[in-house]
Every structure is written in structure tokens, then in C-alpha cells.
Amino acid sequence: MNRRHPFLASLIFMAAVMTIAATAFGETLYVSAKSAQVRSGKTSLDPVVANLTLGDSLDVISRNERWLHVRTANGIQGWIYATYVSPSKPAGGDNELAALGKGFRRTDTSGVTASAGARGLDKASESYAHRAGITQQHRDAVDRMTASKIPDEEIQAFLKAGRLGEYAE
Amino acid sequence: MRNKLSHRLFMTGLALLAAAGLAGCAEIQQAAEGVARNSGNERLAKTIRGGGTLIGGLLPIGYDEERIIGQAIALQVVARYGGVYDRPDLTRYVNLVGRSVALTCDRSDIDYRFAILNHDSINAFAAPAGYIFVTRGLLKTIKNEAELAAVLGHEIGHVTQRHILDVIQRSKQIAGVAEAGLAYAKTNPDAFKNVIDGAVKTLLDEGLDQSKELESDRLGVIFASRVGYDPAAYETFLTRLRTLKGDDPALFKTHPDFSSRLSAVQSTISEQKLPATGILLADRFSRAASGAL
Ligand SMILES: [Zn+2]
Numbered sequence: 001m002n003r004r005h006p007f008l009a010s011l012i013f014m015a016a017v018m019t020i021a022a023t024a025f026g027e028t029l030y031v032s033a034k035s036a037q038v039r040s041g042k043t044s045l046d047p048v049v050a051n052l053t054l055g056d057s058l059d060v061i062s063r064n065e066r067w068l069h070v071r072t073a074n075g076i077q078g079w080i081y082a083t084y085v086s087p088s089k090p091a092g093g094d095n096e097l098a099a100l101g102k103g104f105r106r107t108d109t110s111g112v113t114a115s116a117g118a119r120g121l122d123k124a125s126e127s128y129a130h131r132a133g134i135t136q137q138h139r140d141a142v143d144r145m146t147a148s149k150i151p152d153e154e155i156q157a158f159l160k161a162g163r164l165g166e167y168a169e
Numbered sequence: 170m171r172n173k174l175s176h177r178l179f180m181t182g183l184a185l186l187a188a189a190g191l192a193g194c195a196e197i198q199q200a201a202e203g204v205a206r207n208s209g210n211e212r213l214a215k216t217i218r219g220g221g222t223l224i225g226g227l228l229p230i231g232y233d234e235e236r237i238i239g240q241a242i243a244l245q246v247v248a249r250y251g252g253v254y255d256r257p258d259l260t261r262y263v264n265l266v267g268r269s270v271a272l273t274c275d276r277s278d279i280d281y282r283f284a285i286l287n288h289d290s291i292n293a294f295a296a297p298a299g300y301i302f303v304t305r306g307l308l309k310t311i312k313n314e315a316e317l318a319a320v321l322g323h324e325i326g327h328v329t330q331r332h333i334l335d336v337i338q339r340s341k342q343i344a345g346v347a348e349a350g351l352a353y354a355k356t357n358p359d360a361f362k363n364v365i366d367g368a369v370k371t372l373l374d375e376g377l378d379q380s381k382e383l384e385s386d387r388l389g390v391i392f393a394s395r396v397g398y399d400p401a402a403y404e405t406f407l408t409r410l411r412t413l414k415g416d417d418p419a420l421f422k423t424h425p426d427f428s429s430r431l432s433a434v435q436s437t438i439s440e441q442k443l444p445a446t447g448i449l450l451a452d453r454f455s456r457a458a459s460g461a462l
Binding site: 128132134145 | 236237241245247248252253261264265271272273275277278282284300314358361396397446448450
């Protein structure tokens with residue numbers, strides 16, 4: 001640090017320490033699962049009071065083994081299964097470097113990924129299939145795979161039937 | 170005056186570009202390009218950006234590009250392994266198990282999709298962007314849902330850690346990729362095909378680095394355990410494979426020997442204190458697989 005301003009340096013240091021301490025005290029956690037429910041009690045049988053998605057922040061009120069008593073950003077209080085949260089904010093999507101890389105590679109994604117998102121193979125993969133001599137049958141297989149969706153509720157029902165995740169015990 | 174400013178800008182640009190090249194710091198380069206462009210020096214901006222294609226090739230691959238690479242590799246996997254096994258109920262079951270595990274994996278923001286390959290060998294593959302395959306032969310070897318969850322967790326681990334993308338970026342073919350970026354799939358399809366063929370060769374013929382396989386073994390058991398499956402199931406499964414295939418590296422060239430894999434899994438279970446939940450769900454697995462394999 002700057003030798004000519006030891007006071008300033010220590011002030012900055014103290015501010016940094018206080019910031020870290022404050023964060024540890026309030027304990028903010030983030031949803032690390034694709035989606036997660038906050039319930040009115042600490043069992044999976046309790047009604048859902050809030051539906052959260054990846055990256056949503058939560059303040060911890062108290063802990064109880066596998067369940068955490070939390071407050072959502074909207075001020076809703078309830079319980080969340082501990083596996084669904086993490087102390088660090090999940091990256092989610094492309095990081096800044098990946099986004100920059102895309103820019104440097106002069107990507108025109110509009111044409112290339114026109115069919116992306118909604119369903120089926122991207123145009124670029126289609127043309128690769130053509131060039132590589134992949135049969136229509138095999139293209140259809142990857143196309144179906146790409147388009148296949150399972151609603152969240154069905155995955156939750158599957159977990160529940162197997163007593164998995166928050167439905168354990 | 171204007172000339173002098175141009176010159177100074179040019180030198181600044183070069184210095185920044187050199188710094189960017191050395192440190193791999195793309196922001197510096199982008200800043201340099203911005204400075205040049207804002208000063209009206211489009212030519213200099215272009216020069217800096219020209220250097221950027223080189224650096225661009227070294228930057229991480231974004232999800233739009235990953236999805237196209239993943240689909241192209243998936244097409245080759247399907248073609249090389251006898252097509253997809255047409256059993257909608259069983260495929261749905263594998264997807265339910267896989268997507269349940271993916272729900273709380275370390276990269277849960279992307280879609281994961283699972284298909285069964287109509288092949289007798291005991292194999293599983295993961296292409297980028299969450300395209301995951303298991304062979305019919307593998308499913309025949311599996312005894313319960315907890316084993317399947319860990320196997321799928323292993324493949325999900327390859328995706329969360331971007332193992333294939335790492336292979337692509339390290340390959341010499343990156344020169345072609347860096348040149349034209351994602352648009353190369355359209356504008357230079359031959360270069361794109363070379364990149365894909367190289368990645369497929371690594372995935373299907375040569376195998377990934379042993380360190381990547383062991384990392385995925387650790388993640389597979391961790392991801393499955395997060396959902397509540399008993400982590401010991403993966404040990405049982407690997408032990409069964411060792412009995413079936415042996416530790417002969419020639420027989421199993423695409424993965425490390427089973428003894429190393431087992432000890433990686435065992436140390437992960439104890440270090441991470443993964444709970445022995447006893448949840449195996451053998452009945453649910455048998456019901457889904459009955460008559461379908
Ligand atoms: Zn593997």
C-alpha cells in the first residue's frame with residue numbers, strides 16, 4: 001500500500017474488514033438449484049410460499065439441519081431445503097470472458113442459432129449433419145432429444161415418489 | 170496535431186494490445202479498441218480487433234457456440250453407436266433420473282437431455298451443452314436407480330466442467346476456430362467439421378485425460394448424493410464393472426483403471442461425508458427396465 005498515506009491505507013483496510021464481517025453476519029445465500037421452493041414449515045409436506053429460481057438471494061434467519069429458515073428478497077419468510085442453496089452466487093450462463101470471446105470471434109449468432117431455444121437442432125448443426133453424411137433418422141433422434149421437455153412439476157413428483165431431495169424421510 | 174495524436178494512440182494501442190496478449194486480458198484489448206474507435210481511428214480499431222481474433226480463440230466458448238458443438242458431437246455419437254433405442258418410457262425414466270440429478274448439479278442453469286444408444290457395449294458419453302448418452306448394454310449392467318444416478322452424474326460432471334470444450338480449445342485446430350468464430354460453422358464448414366471430428370475422436374476413440382475421468386467420478390457421486398441417492402451404489406457399480414471388464418487398460422482404454430476410480434470415489438465419500446441414505450430404488454429401476462432391455 002501507499003507508504004505516504006498509512007492512515008488512508010489502514011482506513012481502507014478497516015473498511016474492507018468491516019464489509020466482510022457484515023456479509024458474514026447477515027449471511028446471504030443464493031439458490032443454486034434450477035428452481036426451489038420456500039415452504040411455510042421445515043418439511044416437504046408444508047405448503048409452498050414462494051417459488052425461486054437459480055441465483056435468487058435469501059437471508060438466513062436460522063438453521064435447522066437440512067432446512068434453513070430464510071427471508072426472500074420480497075420479504076417472504078419460510079423454510080428451504082439446504083441442498084438448494086449455496087453461499088456463492090452461481091455464475092449462470094456465460095461468464096464475462098465467454099461473452100467477450102464471442103465478441104472477438106465476430107459471432108453473428110442471429111443467423112446461426114435462429115432455431116435455438118424453442119426446439120430442435122440449430123441451423124449450423126443441421127448443415128454439419130448434411131456435410132458429415134449423418135442420416136435423417138439420426139438427425140431426427142438428436143432433434144427430438146433437443147426438443148424434449150419435462151415440466152418441473154413432473155420432476156418434483158418423481159423426486160417425491162422416490163423420497164428423494166427435500167422429500168426424504 | 171492530429172497526426173501526433175494518432176501516433177500516440179497507435180503506440181498506446183500497441184502497448185495495450187501487447188499487455189492483453191501477454192496477460193490474456195481481453196478487457197484491456199477491448200478498451201484499446203474502444204479508445205481507438207472513439208478517437209475516430211477506425212483503422213487502428215480494426216488492427217486491435219484483428220489481434221483480437223487470436224485472443225478470441227483462447228477465450229472460453231460461450232453457450233450458443235457450445236450448443237452447436239454439442240449437437241454436432243451428439244449427431245456423431247448417435248451415428249457411431251447404432252442410433253437411439255426407441256423405447257419412449259425407458260427414455261423418459263432415464264431423463265427423469267438424469268434431470269433430477271442435474272437439478273442441483275454445479276451448472277443447473279442449462280438443459281440436460283438423455284438418450285439411450287442401441288448398442289451392446291457398456292458405455293456412456295457426454296457431449297457439450299448437456300447431450301448425454303447411455304448404451305443399452307450399460308443399462309443392462311445397472312441394478313438400481315442409485316447406480317444409474319451416479320453414472321448420469323458422472324456424465325453431467327463432464328458437462329459442468331466443460332471437459333470436451335477444454336479439449337477443443339487446447340487442440341491445434343483452435344487456429345481455425347479463432348479465425349472465424351462461431352460463424353465458422355456457416356462460413357468455414359470444413360474447419361468446423363475438423364474441430365468436431367477431432368473432438369469425437371477424443372471422446373469415442375482415445376478417451377479424455379484420466380484426471381478428467383476421475384474428476385467426473387467424484388462429481389458423479391457428489392451430484393447423486395445431493396439428491397439423496399446412496400453414494401455406495403457407485404462403488405458397487407464400479408466393482409461390478411471391474412469384475413466384468415478387469416483392470417486391463419487395453420480393454421478399457423477410454424477410462425482409468427477401476428481400482429483408481431474406486432479409490433477416488435471412496436475418498437470422495439469419506440472426505441465429503443456423503444451420507445449413507447440407503448436409497449437405491451432397485452424396484453423403480455426394475456419396473457422401468459423390465460422387458461425393455
Ligand atoms: Zn467419463
